Amino acid sequence: MQTATTRRLPRAERREQILAAATTAFARRGFAATGLDDIATEAGVTRVILYRHFESKSDxxxxxxDRACTRLATAVGEEPGTYTDAAIDALISYAGDDPDGFRLLFRHAAREPEFRAQMETFRNAMTEAARLQITELVGETSWAAWASQLAPVVAVEAIxxxxxxxxxxxxxxxxxxxxxxxGVIDAASVSPS
Structure with a gap:
């Protein structure tokens, strides 16, 4: 008798099952400390099945x-380079719905040397979106730049x-x-006496 995890699934469903399990496994222990056997066990599949969908652990x-970034972008629903207050609600909603994905993106991935550049690009996009909004609120450009770098960090760490x-x-x-x-924007806007 086949169980739900061992029965033959359509390729897209199996890939999604593996990605979801890998997200949980990687969020638990990070990239370096997570083996393919850990992921296979989490997904309820064999390593052979993993290799049918992915060439390597890095792949x-x-x-x-990519899945986490896409899901986050879909949840936030903002045009690139824009930001509204609704983005905070969407970030929290995404984090609540996919805490492993959120932790993986914002806690683990940037620490992994092999993936640092990809995450730096992601971080720079967040900073640029913040800069476009904060520059209008903070008159002094160097403090606006400071707040633009700090505000996304504060938002992510708060979540x-x-x-x-x-x-x-x-x-x-x-x-x-x-x-x-x-508080970050206020700190950037107020000149110390």
Whole structure:
């Protein structure tokens, strides 16, 4: 008798199953400490099945990152280079729906030397989107640049802390994150006496 995990799935479904399992496994222990056997076990498949879909562990990790980036972009739904307050709600919603994907993108991937450049590109896009908004709010350009670099970091770290704290008050979480970002913008806007 075949179980749900061992029965033959259409290629796209099996690939999604593997990507979801790999996201969980990589988020738990990081790229270097996670073996293909760990991922195969998590997915309920054999290594042979993994290799039918991915050439290597690096190829699989890239697939996981691409999947997480695509899901995040879909959740946020913003045009490139734009940002609205709704983006915070969408980030928190995405993080709540896919905490492993969020942690993988923002906690683990940037620490992996092989994937650092990909994540740096992602980070630069976030900073540029923040810069376009913050420059209008902060008059002095060097402080606007500072706030543009810091605001995305504060948002991401606030959401990671929210996940780590057990996701308290999901309906109120966006307002808390917005207040943290507002603190950065206020700090950039006020000249010290």
């Amino acid at each position: 699989l990790y890239r697939g996981v990152l 990671l802390a929210w996940l780590d704290a057990g996701r308290p008050d999901p309906g109120d979480a966006p307002d808390h994150v917005r207040r943290a970002i507002a």
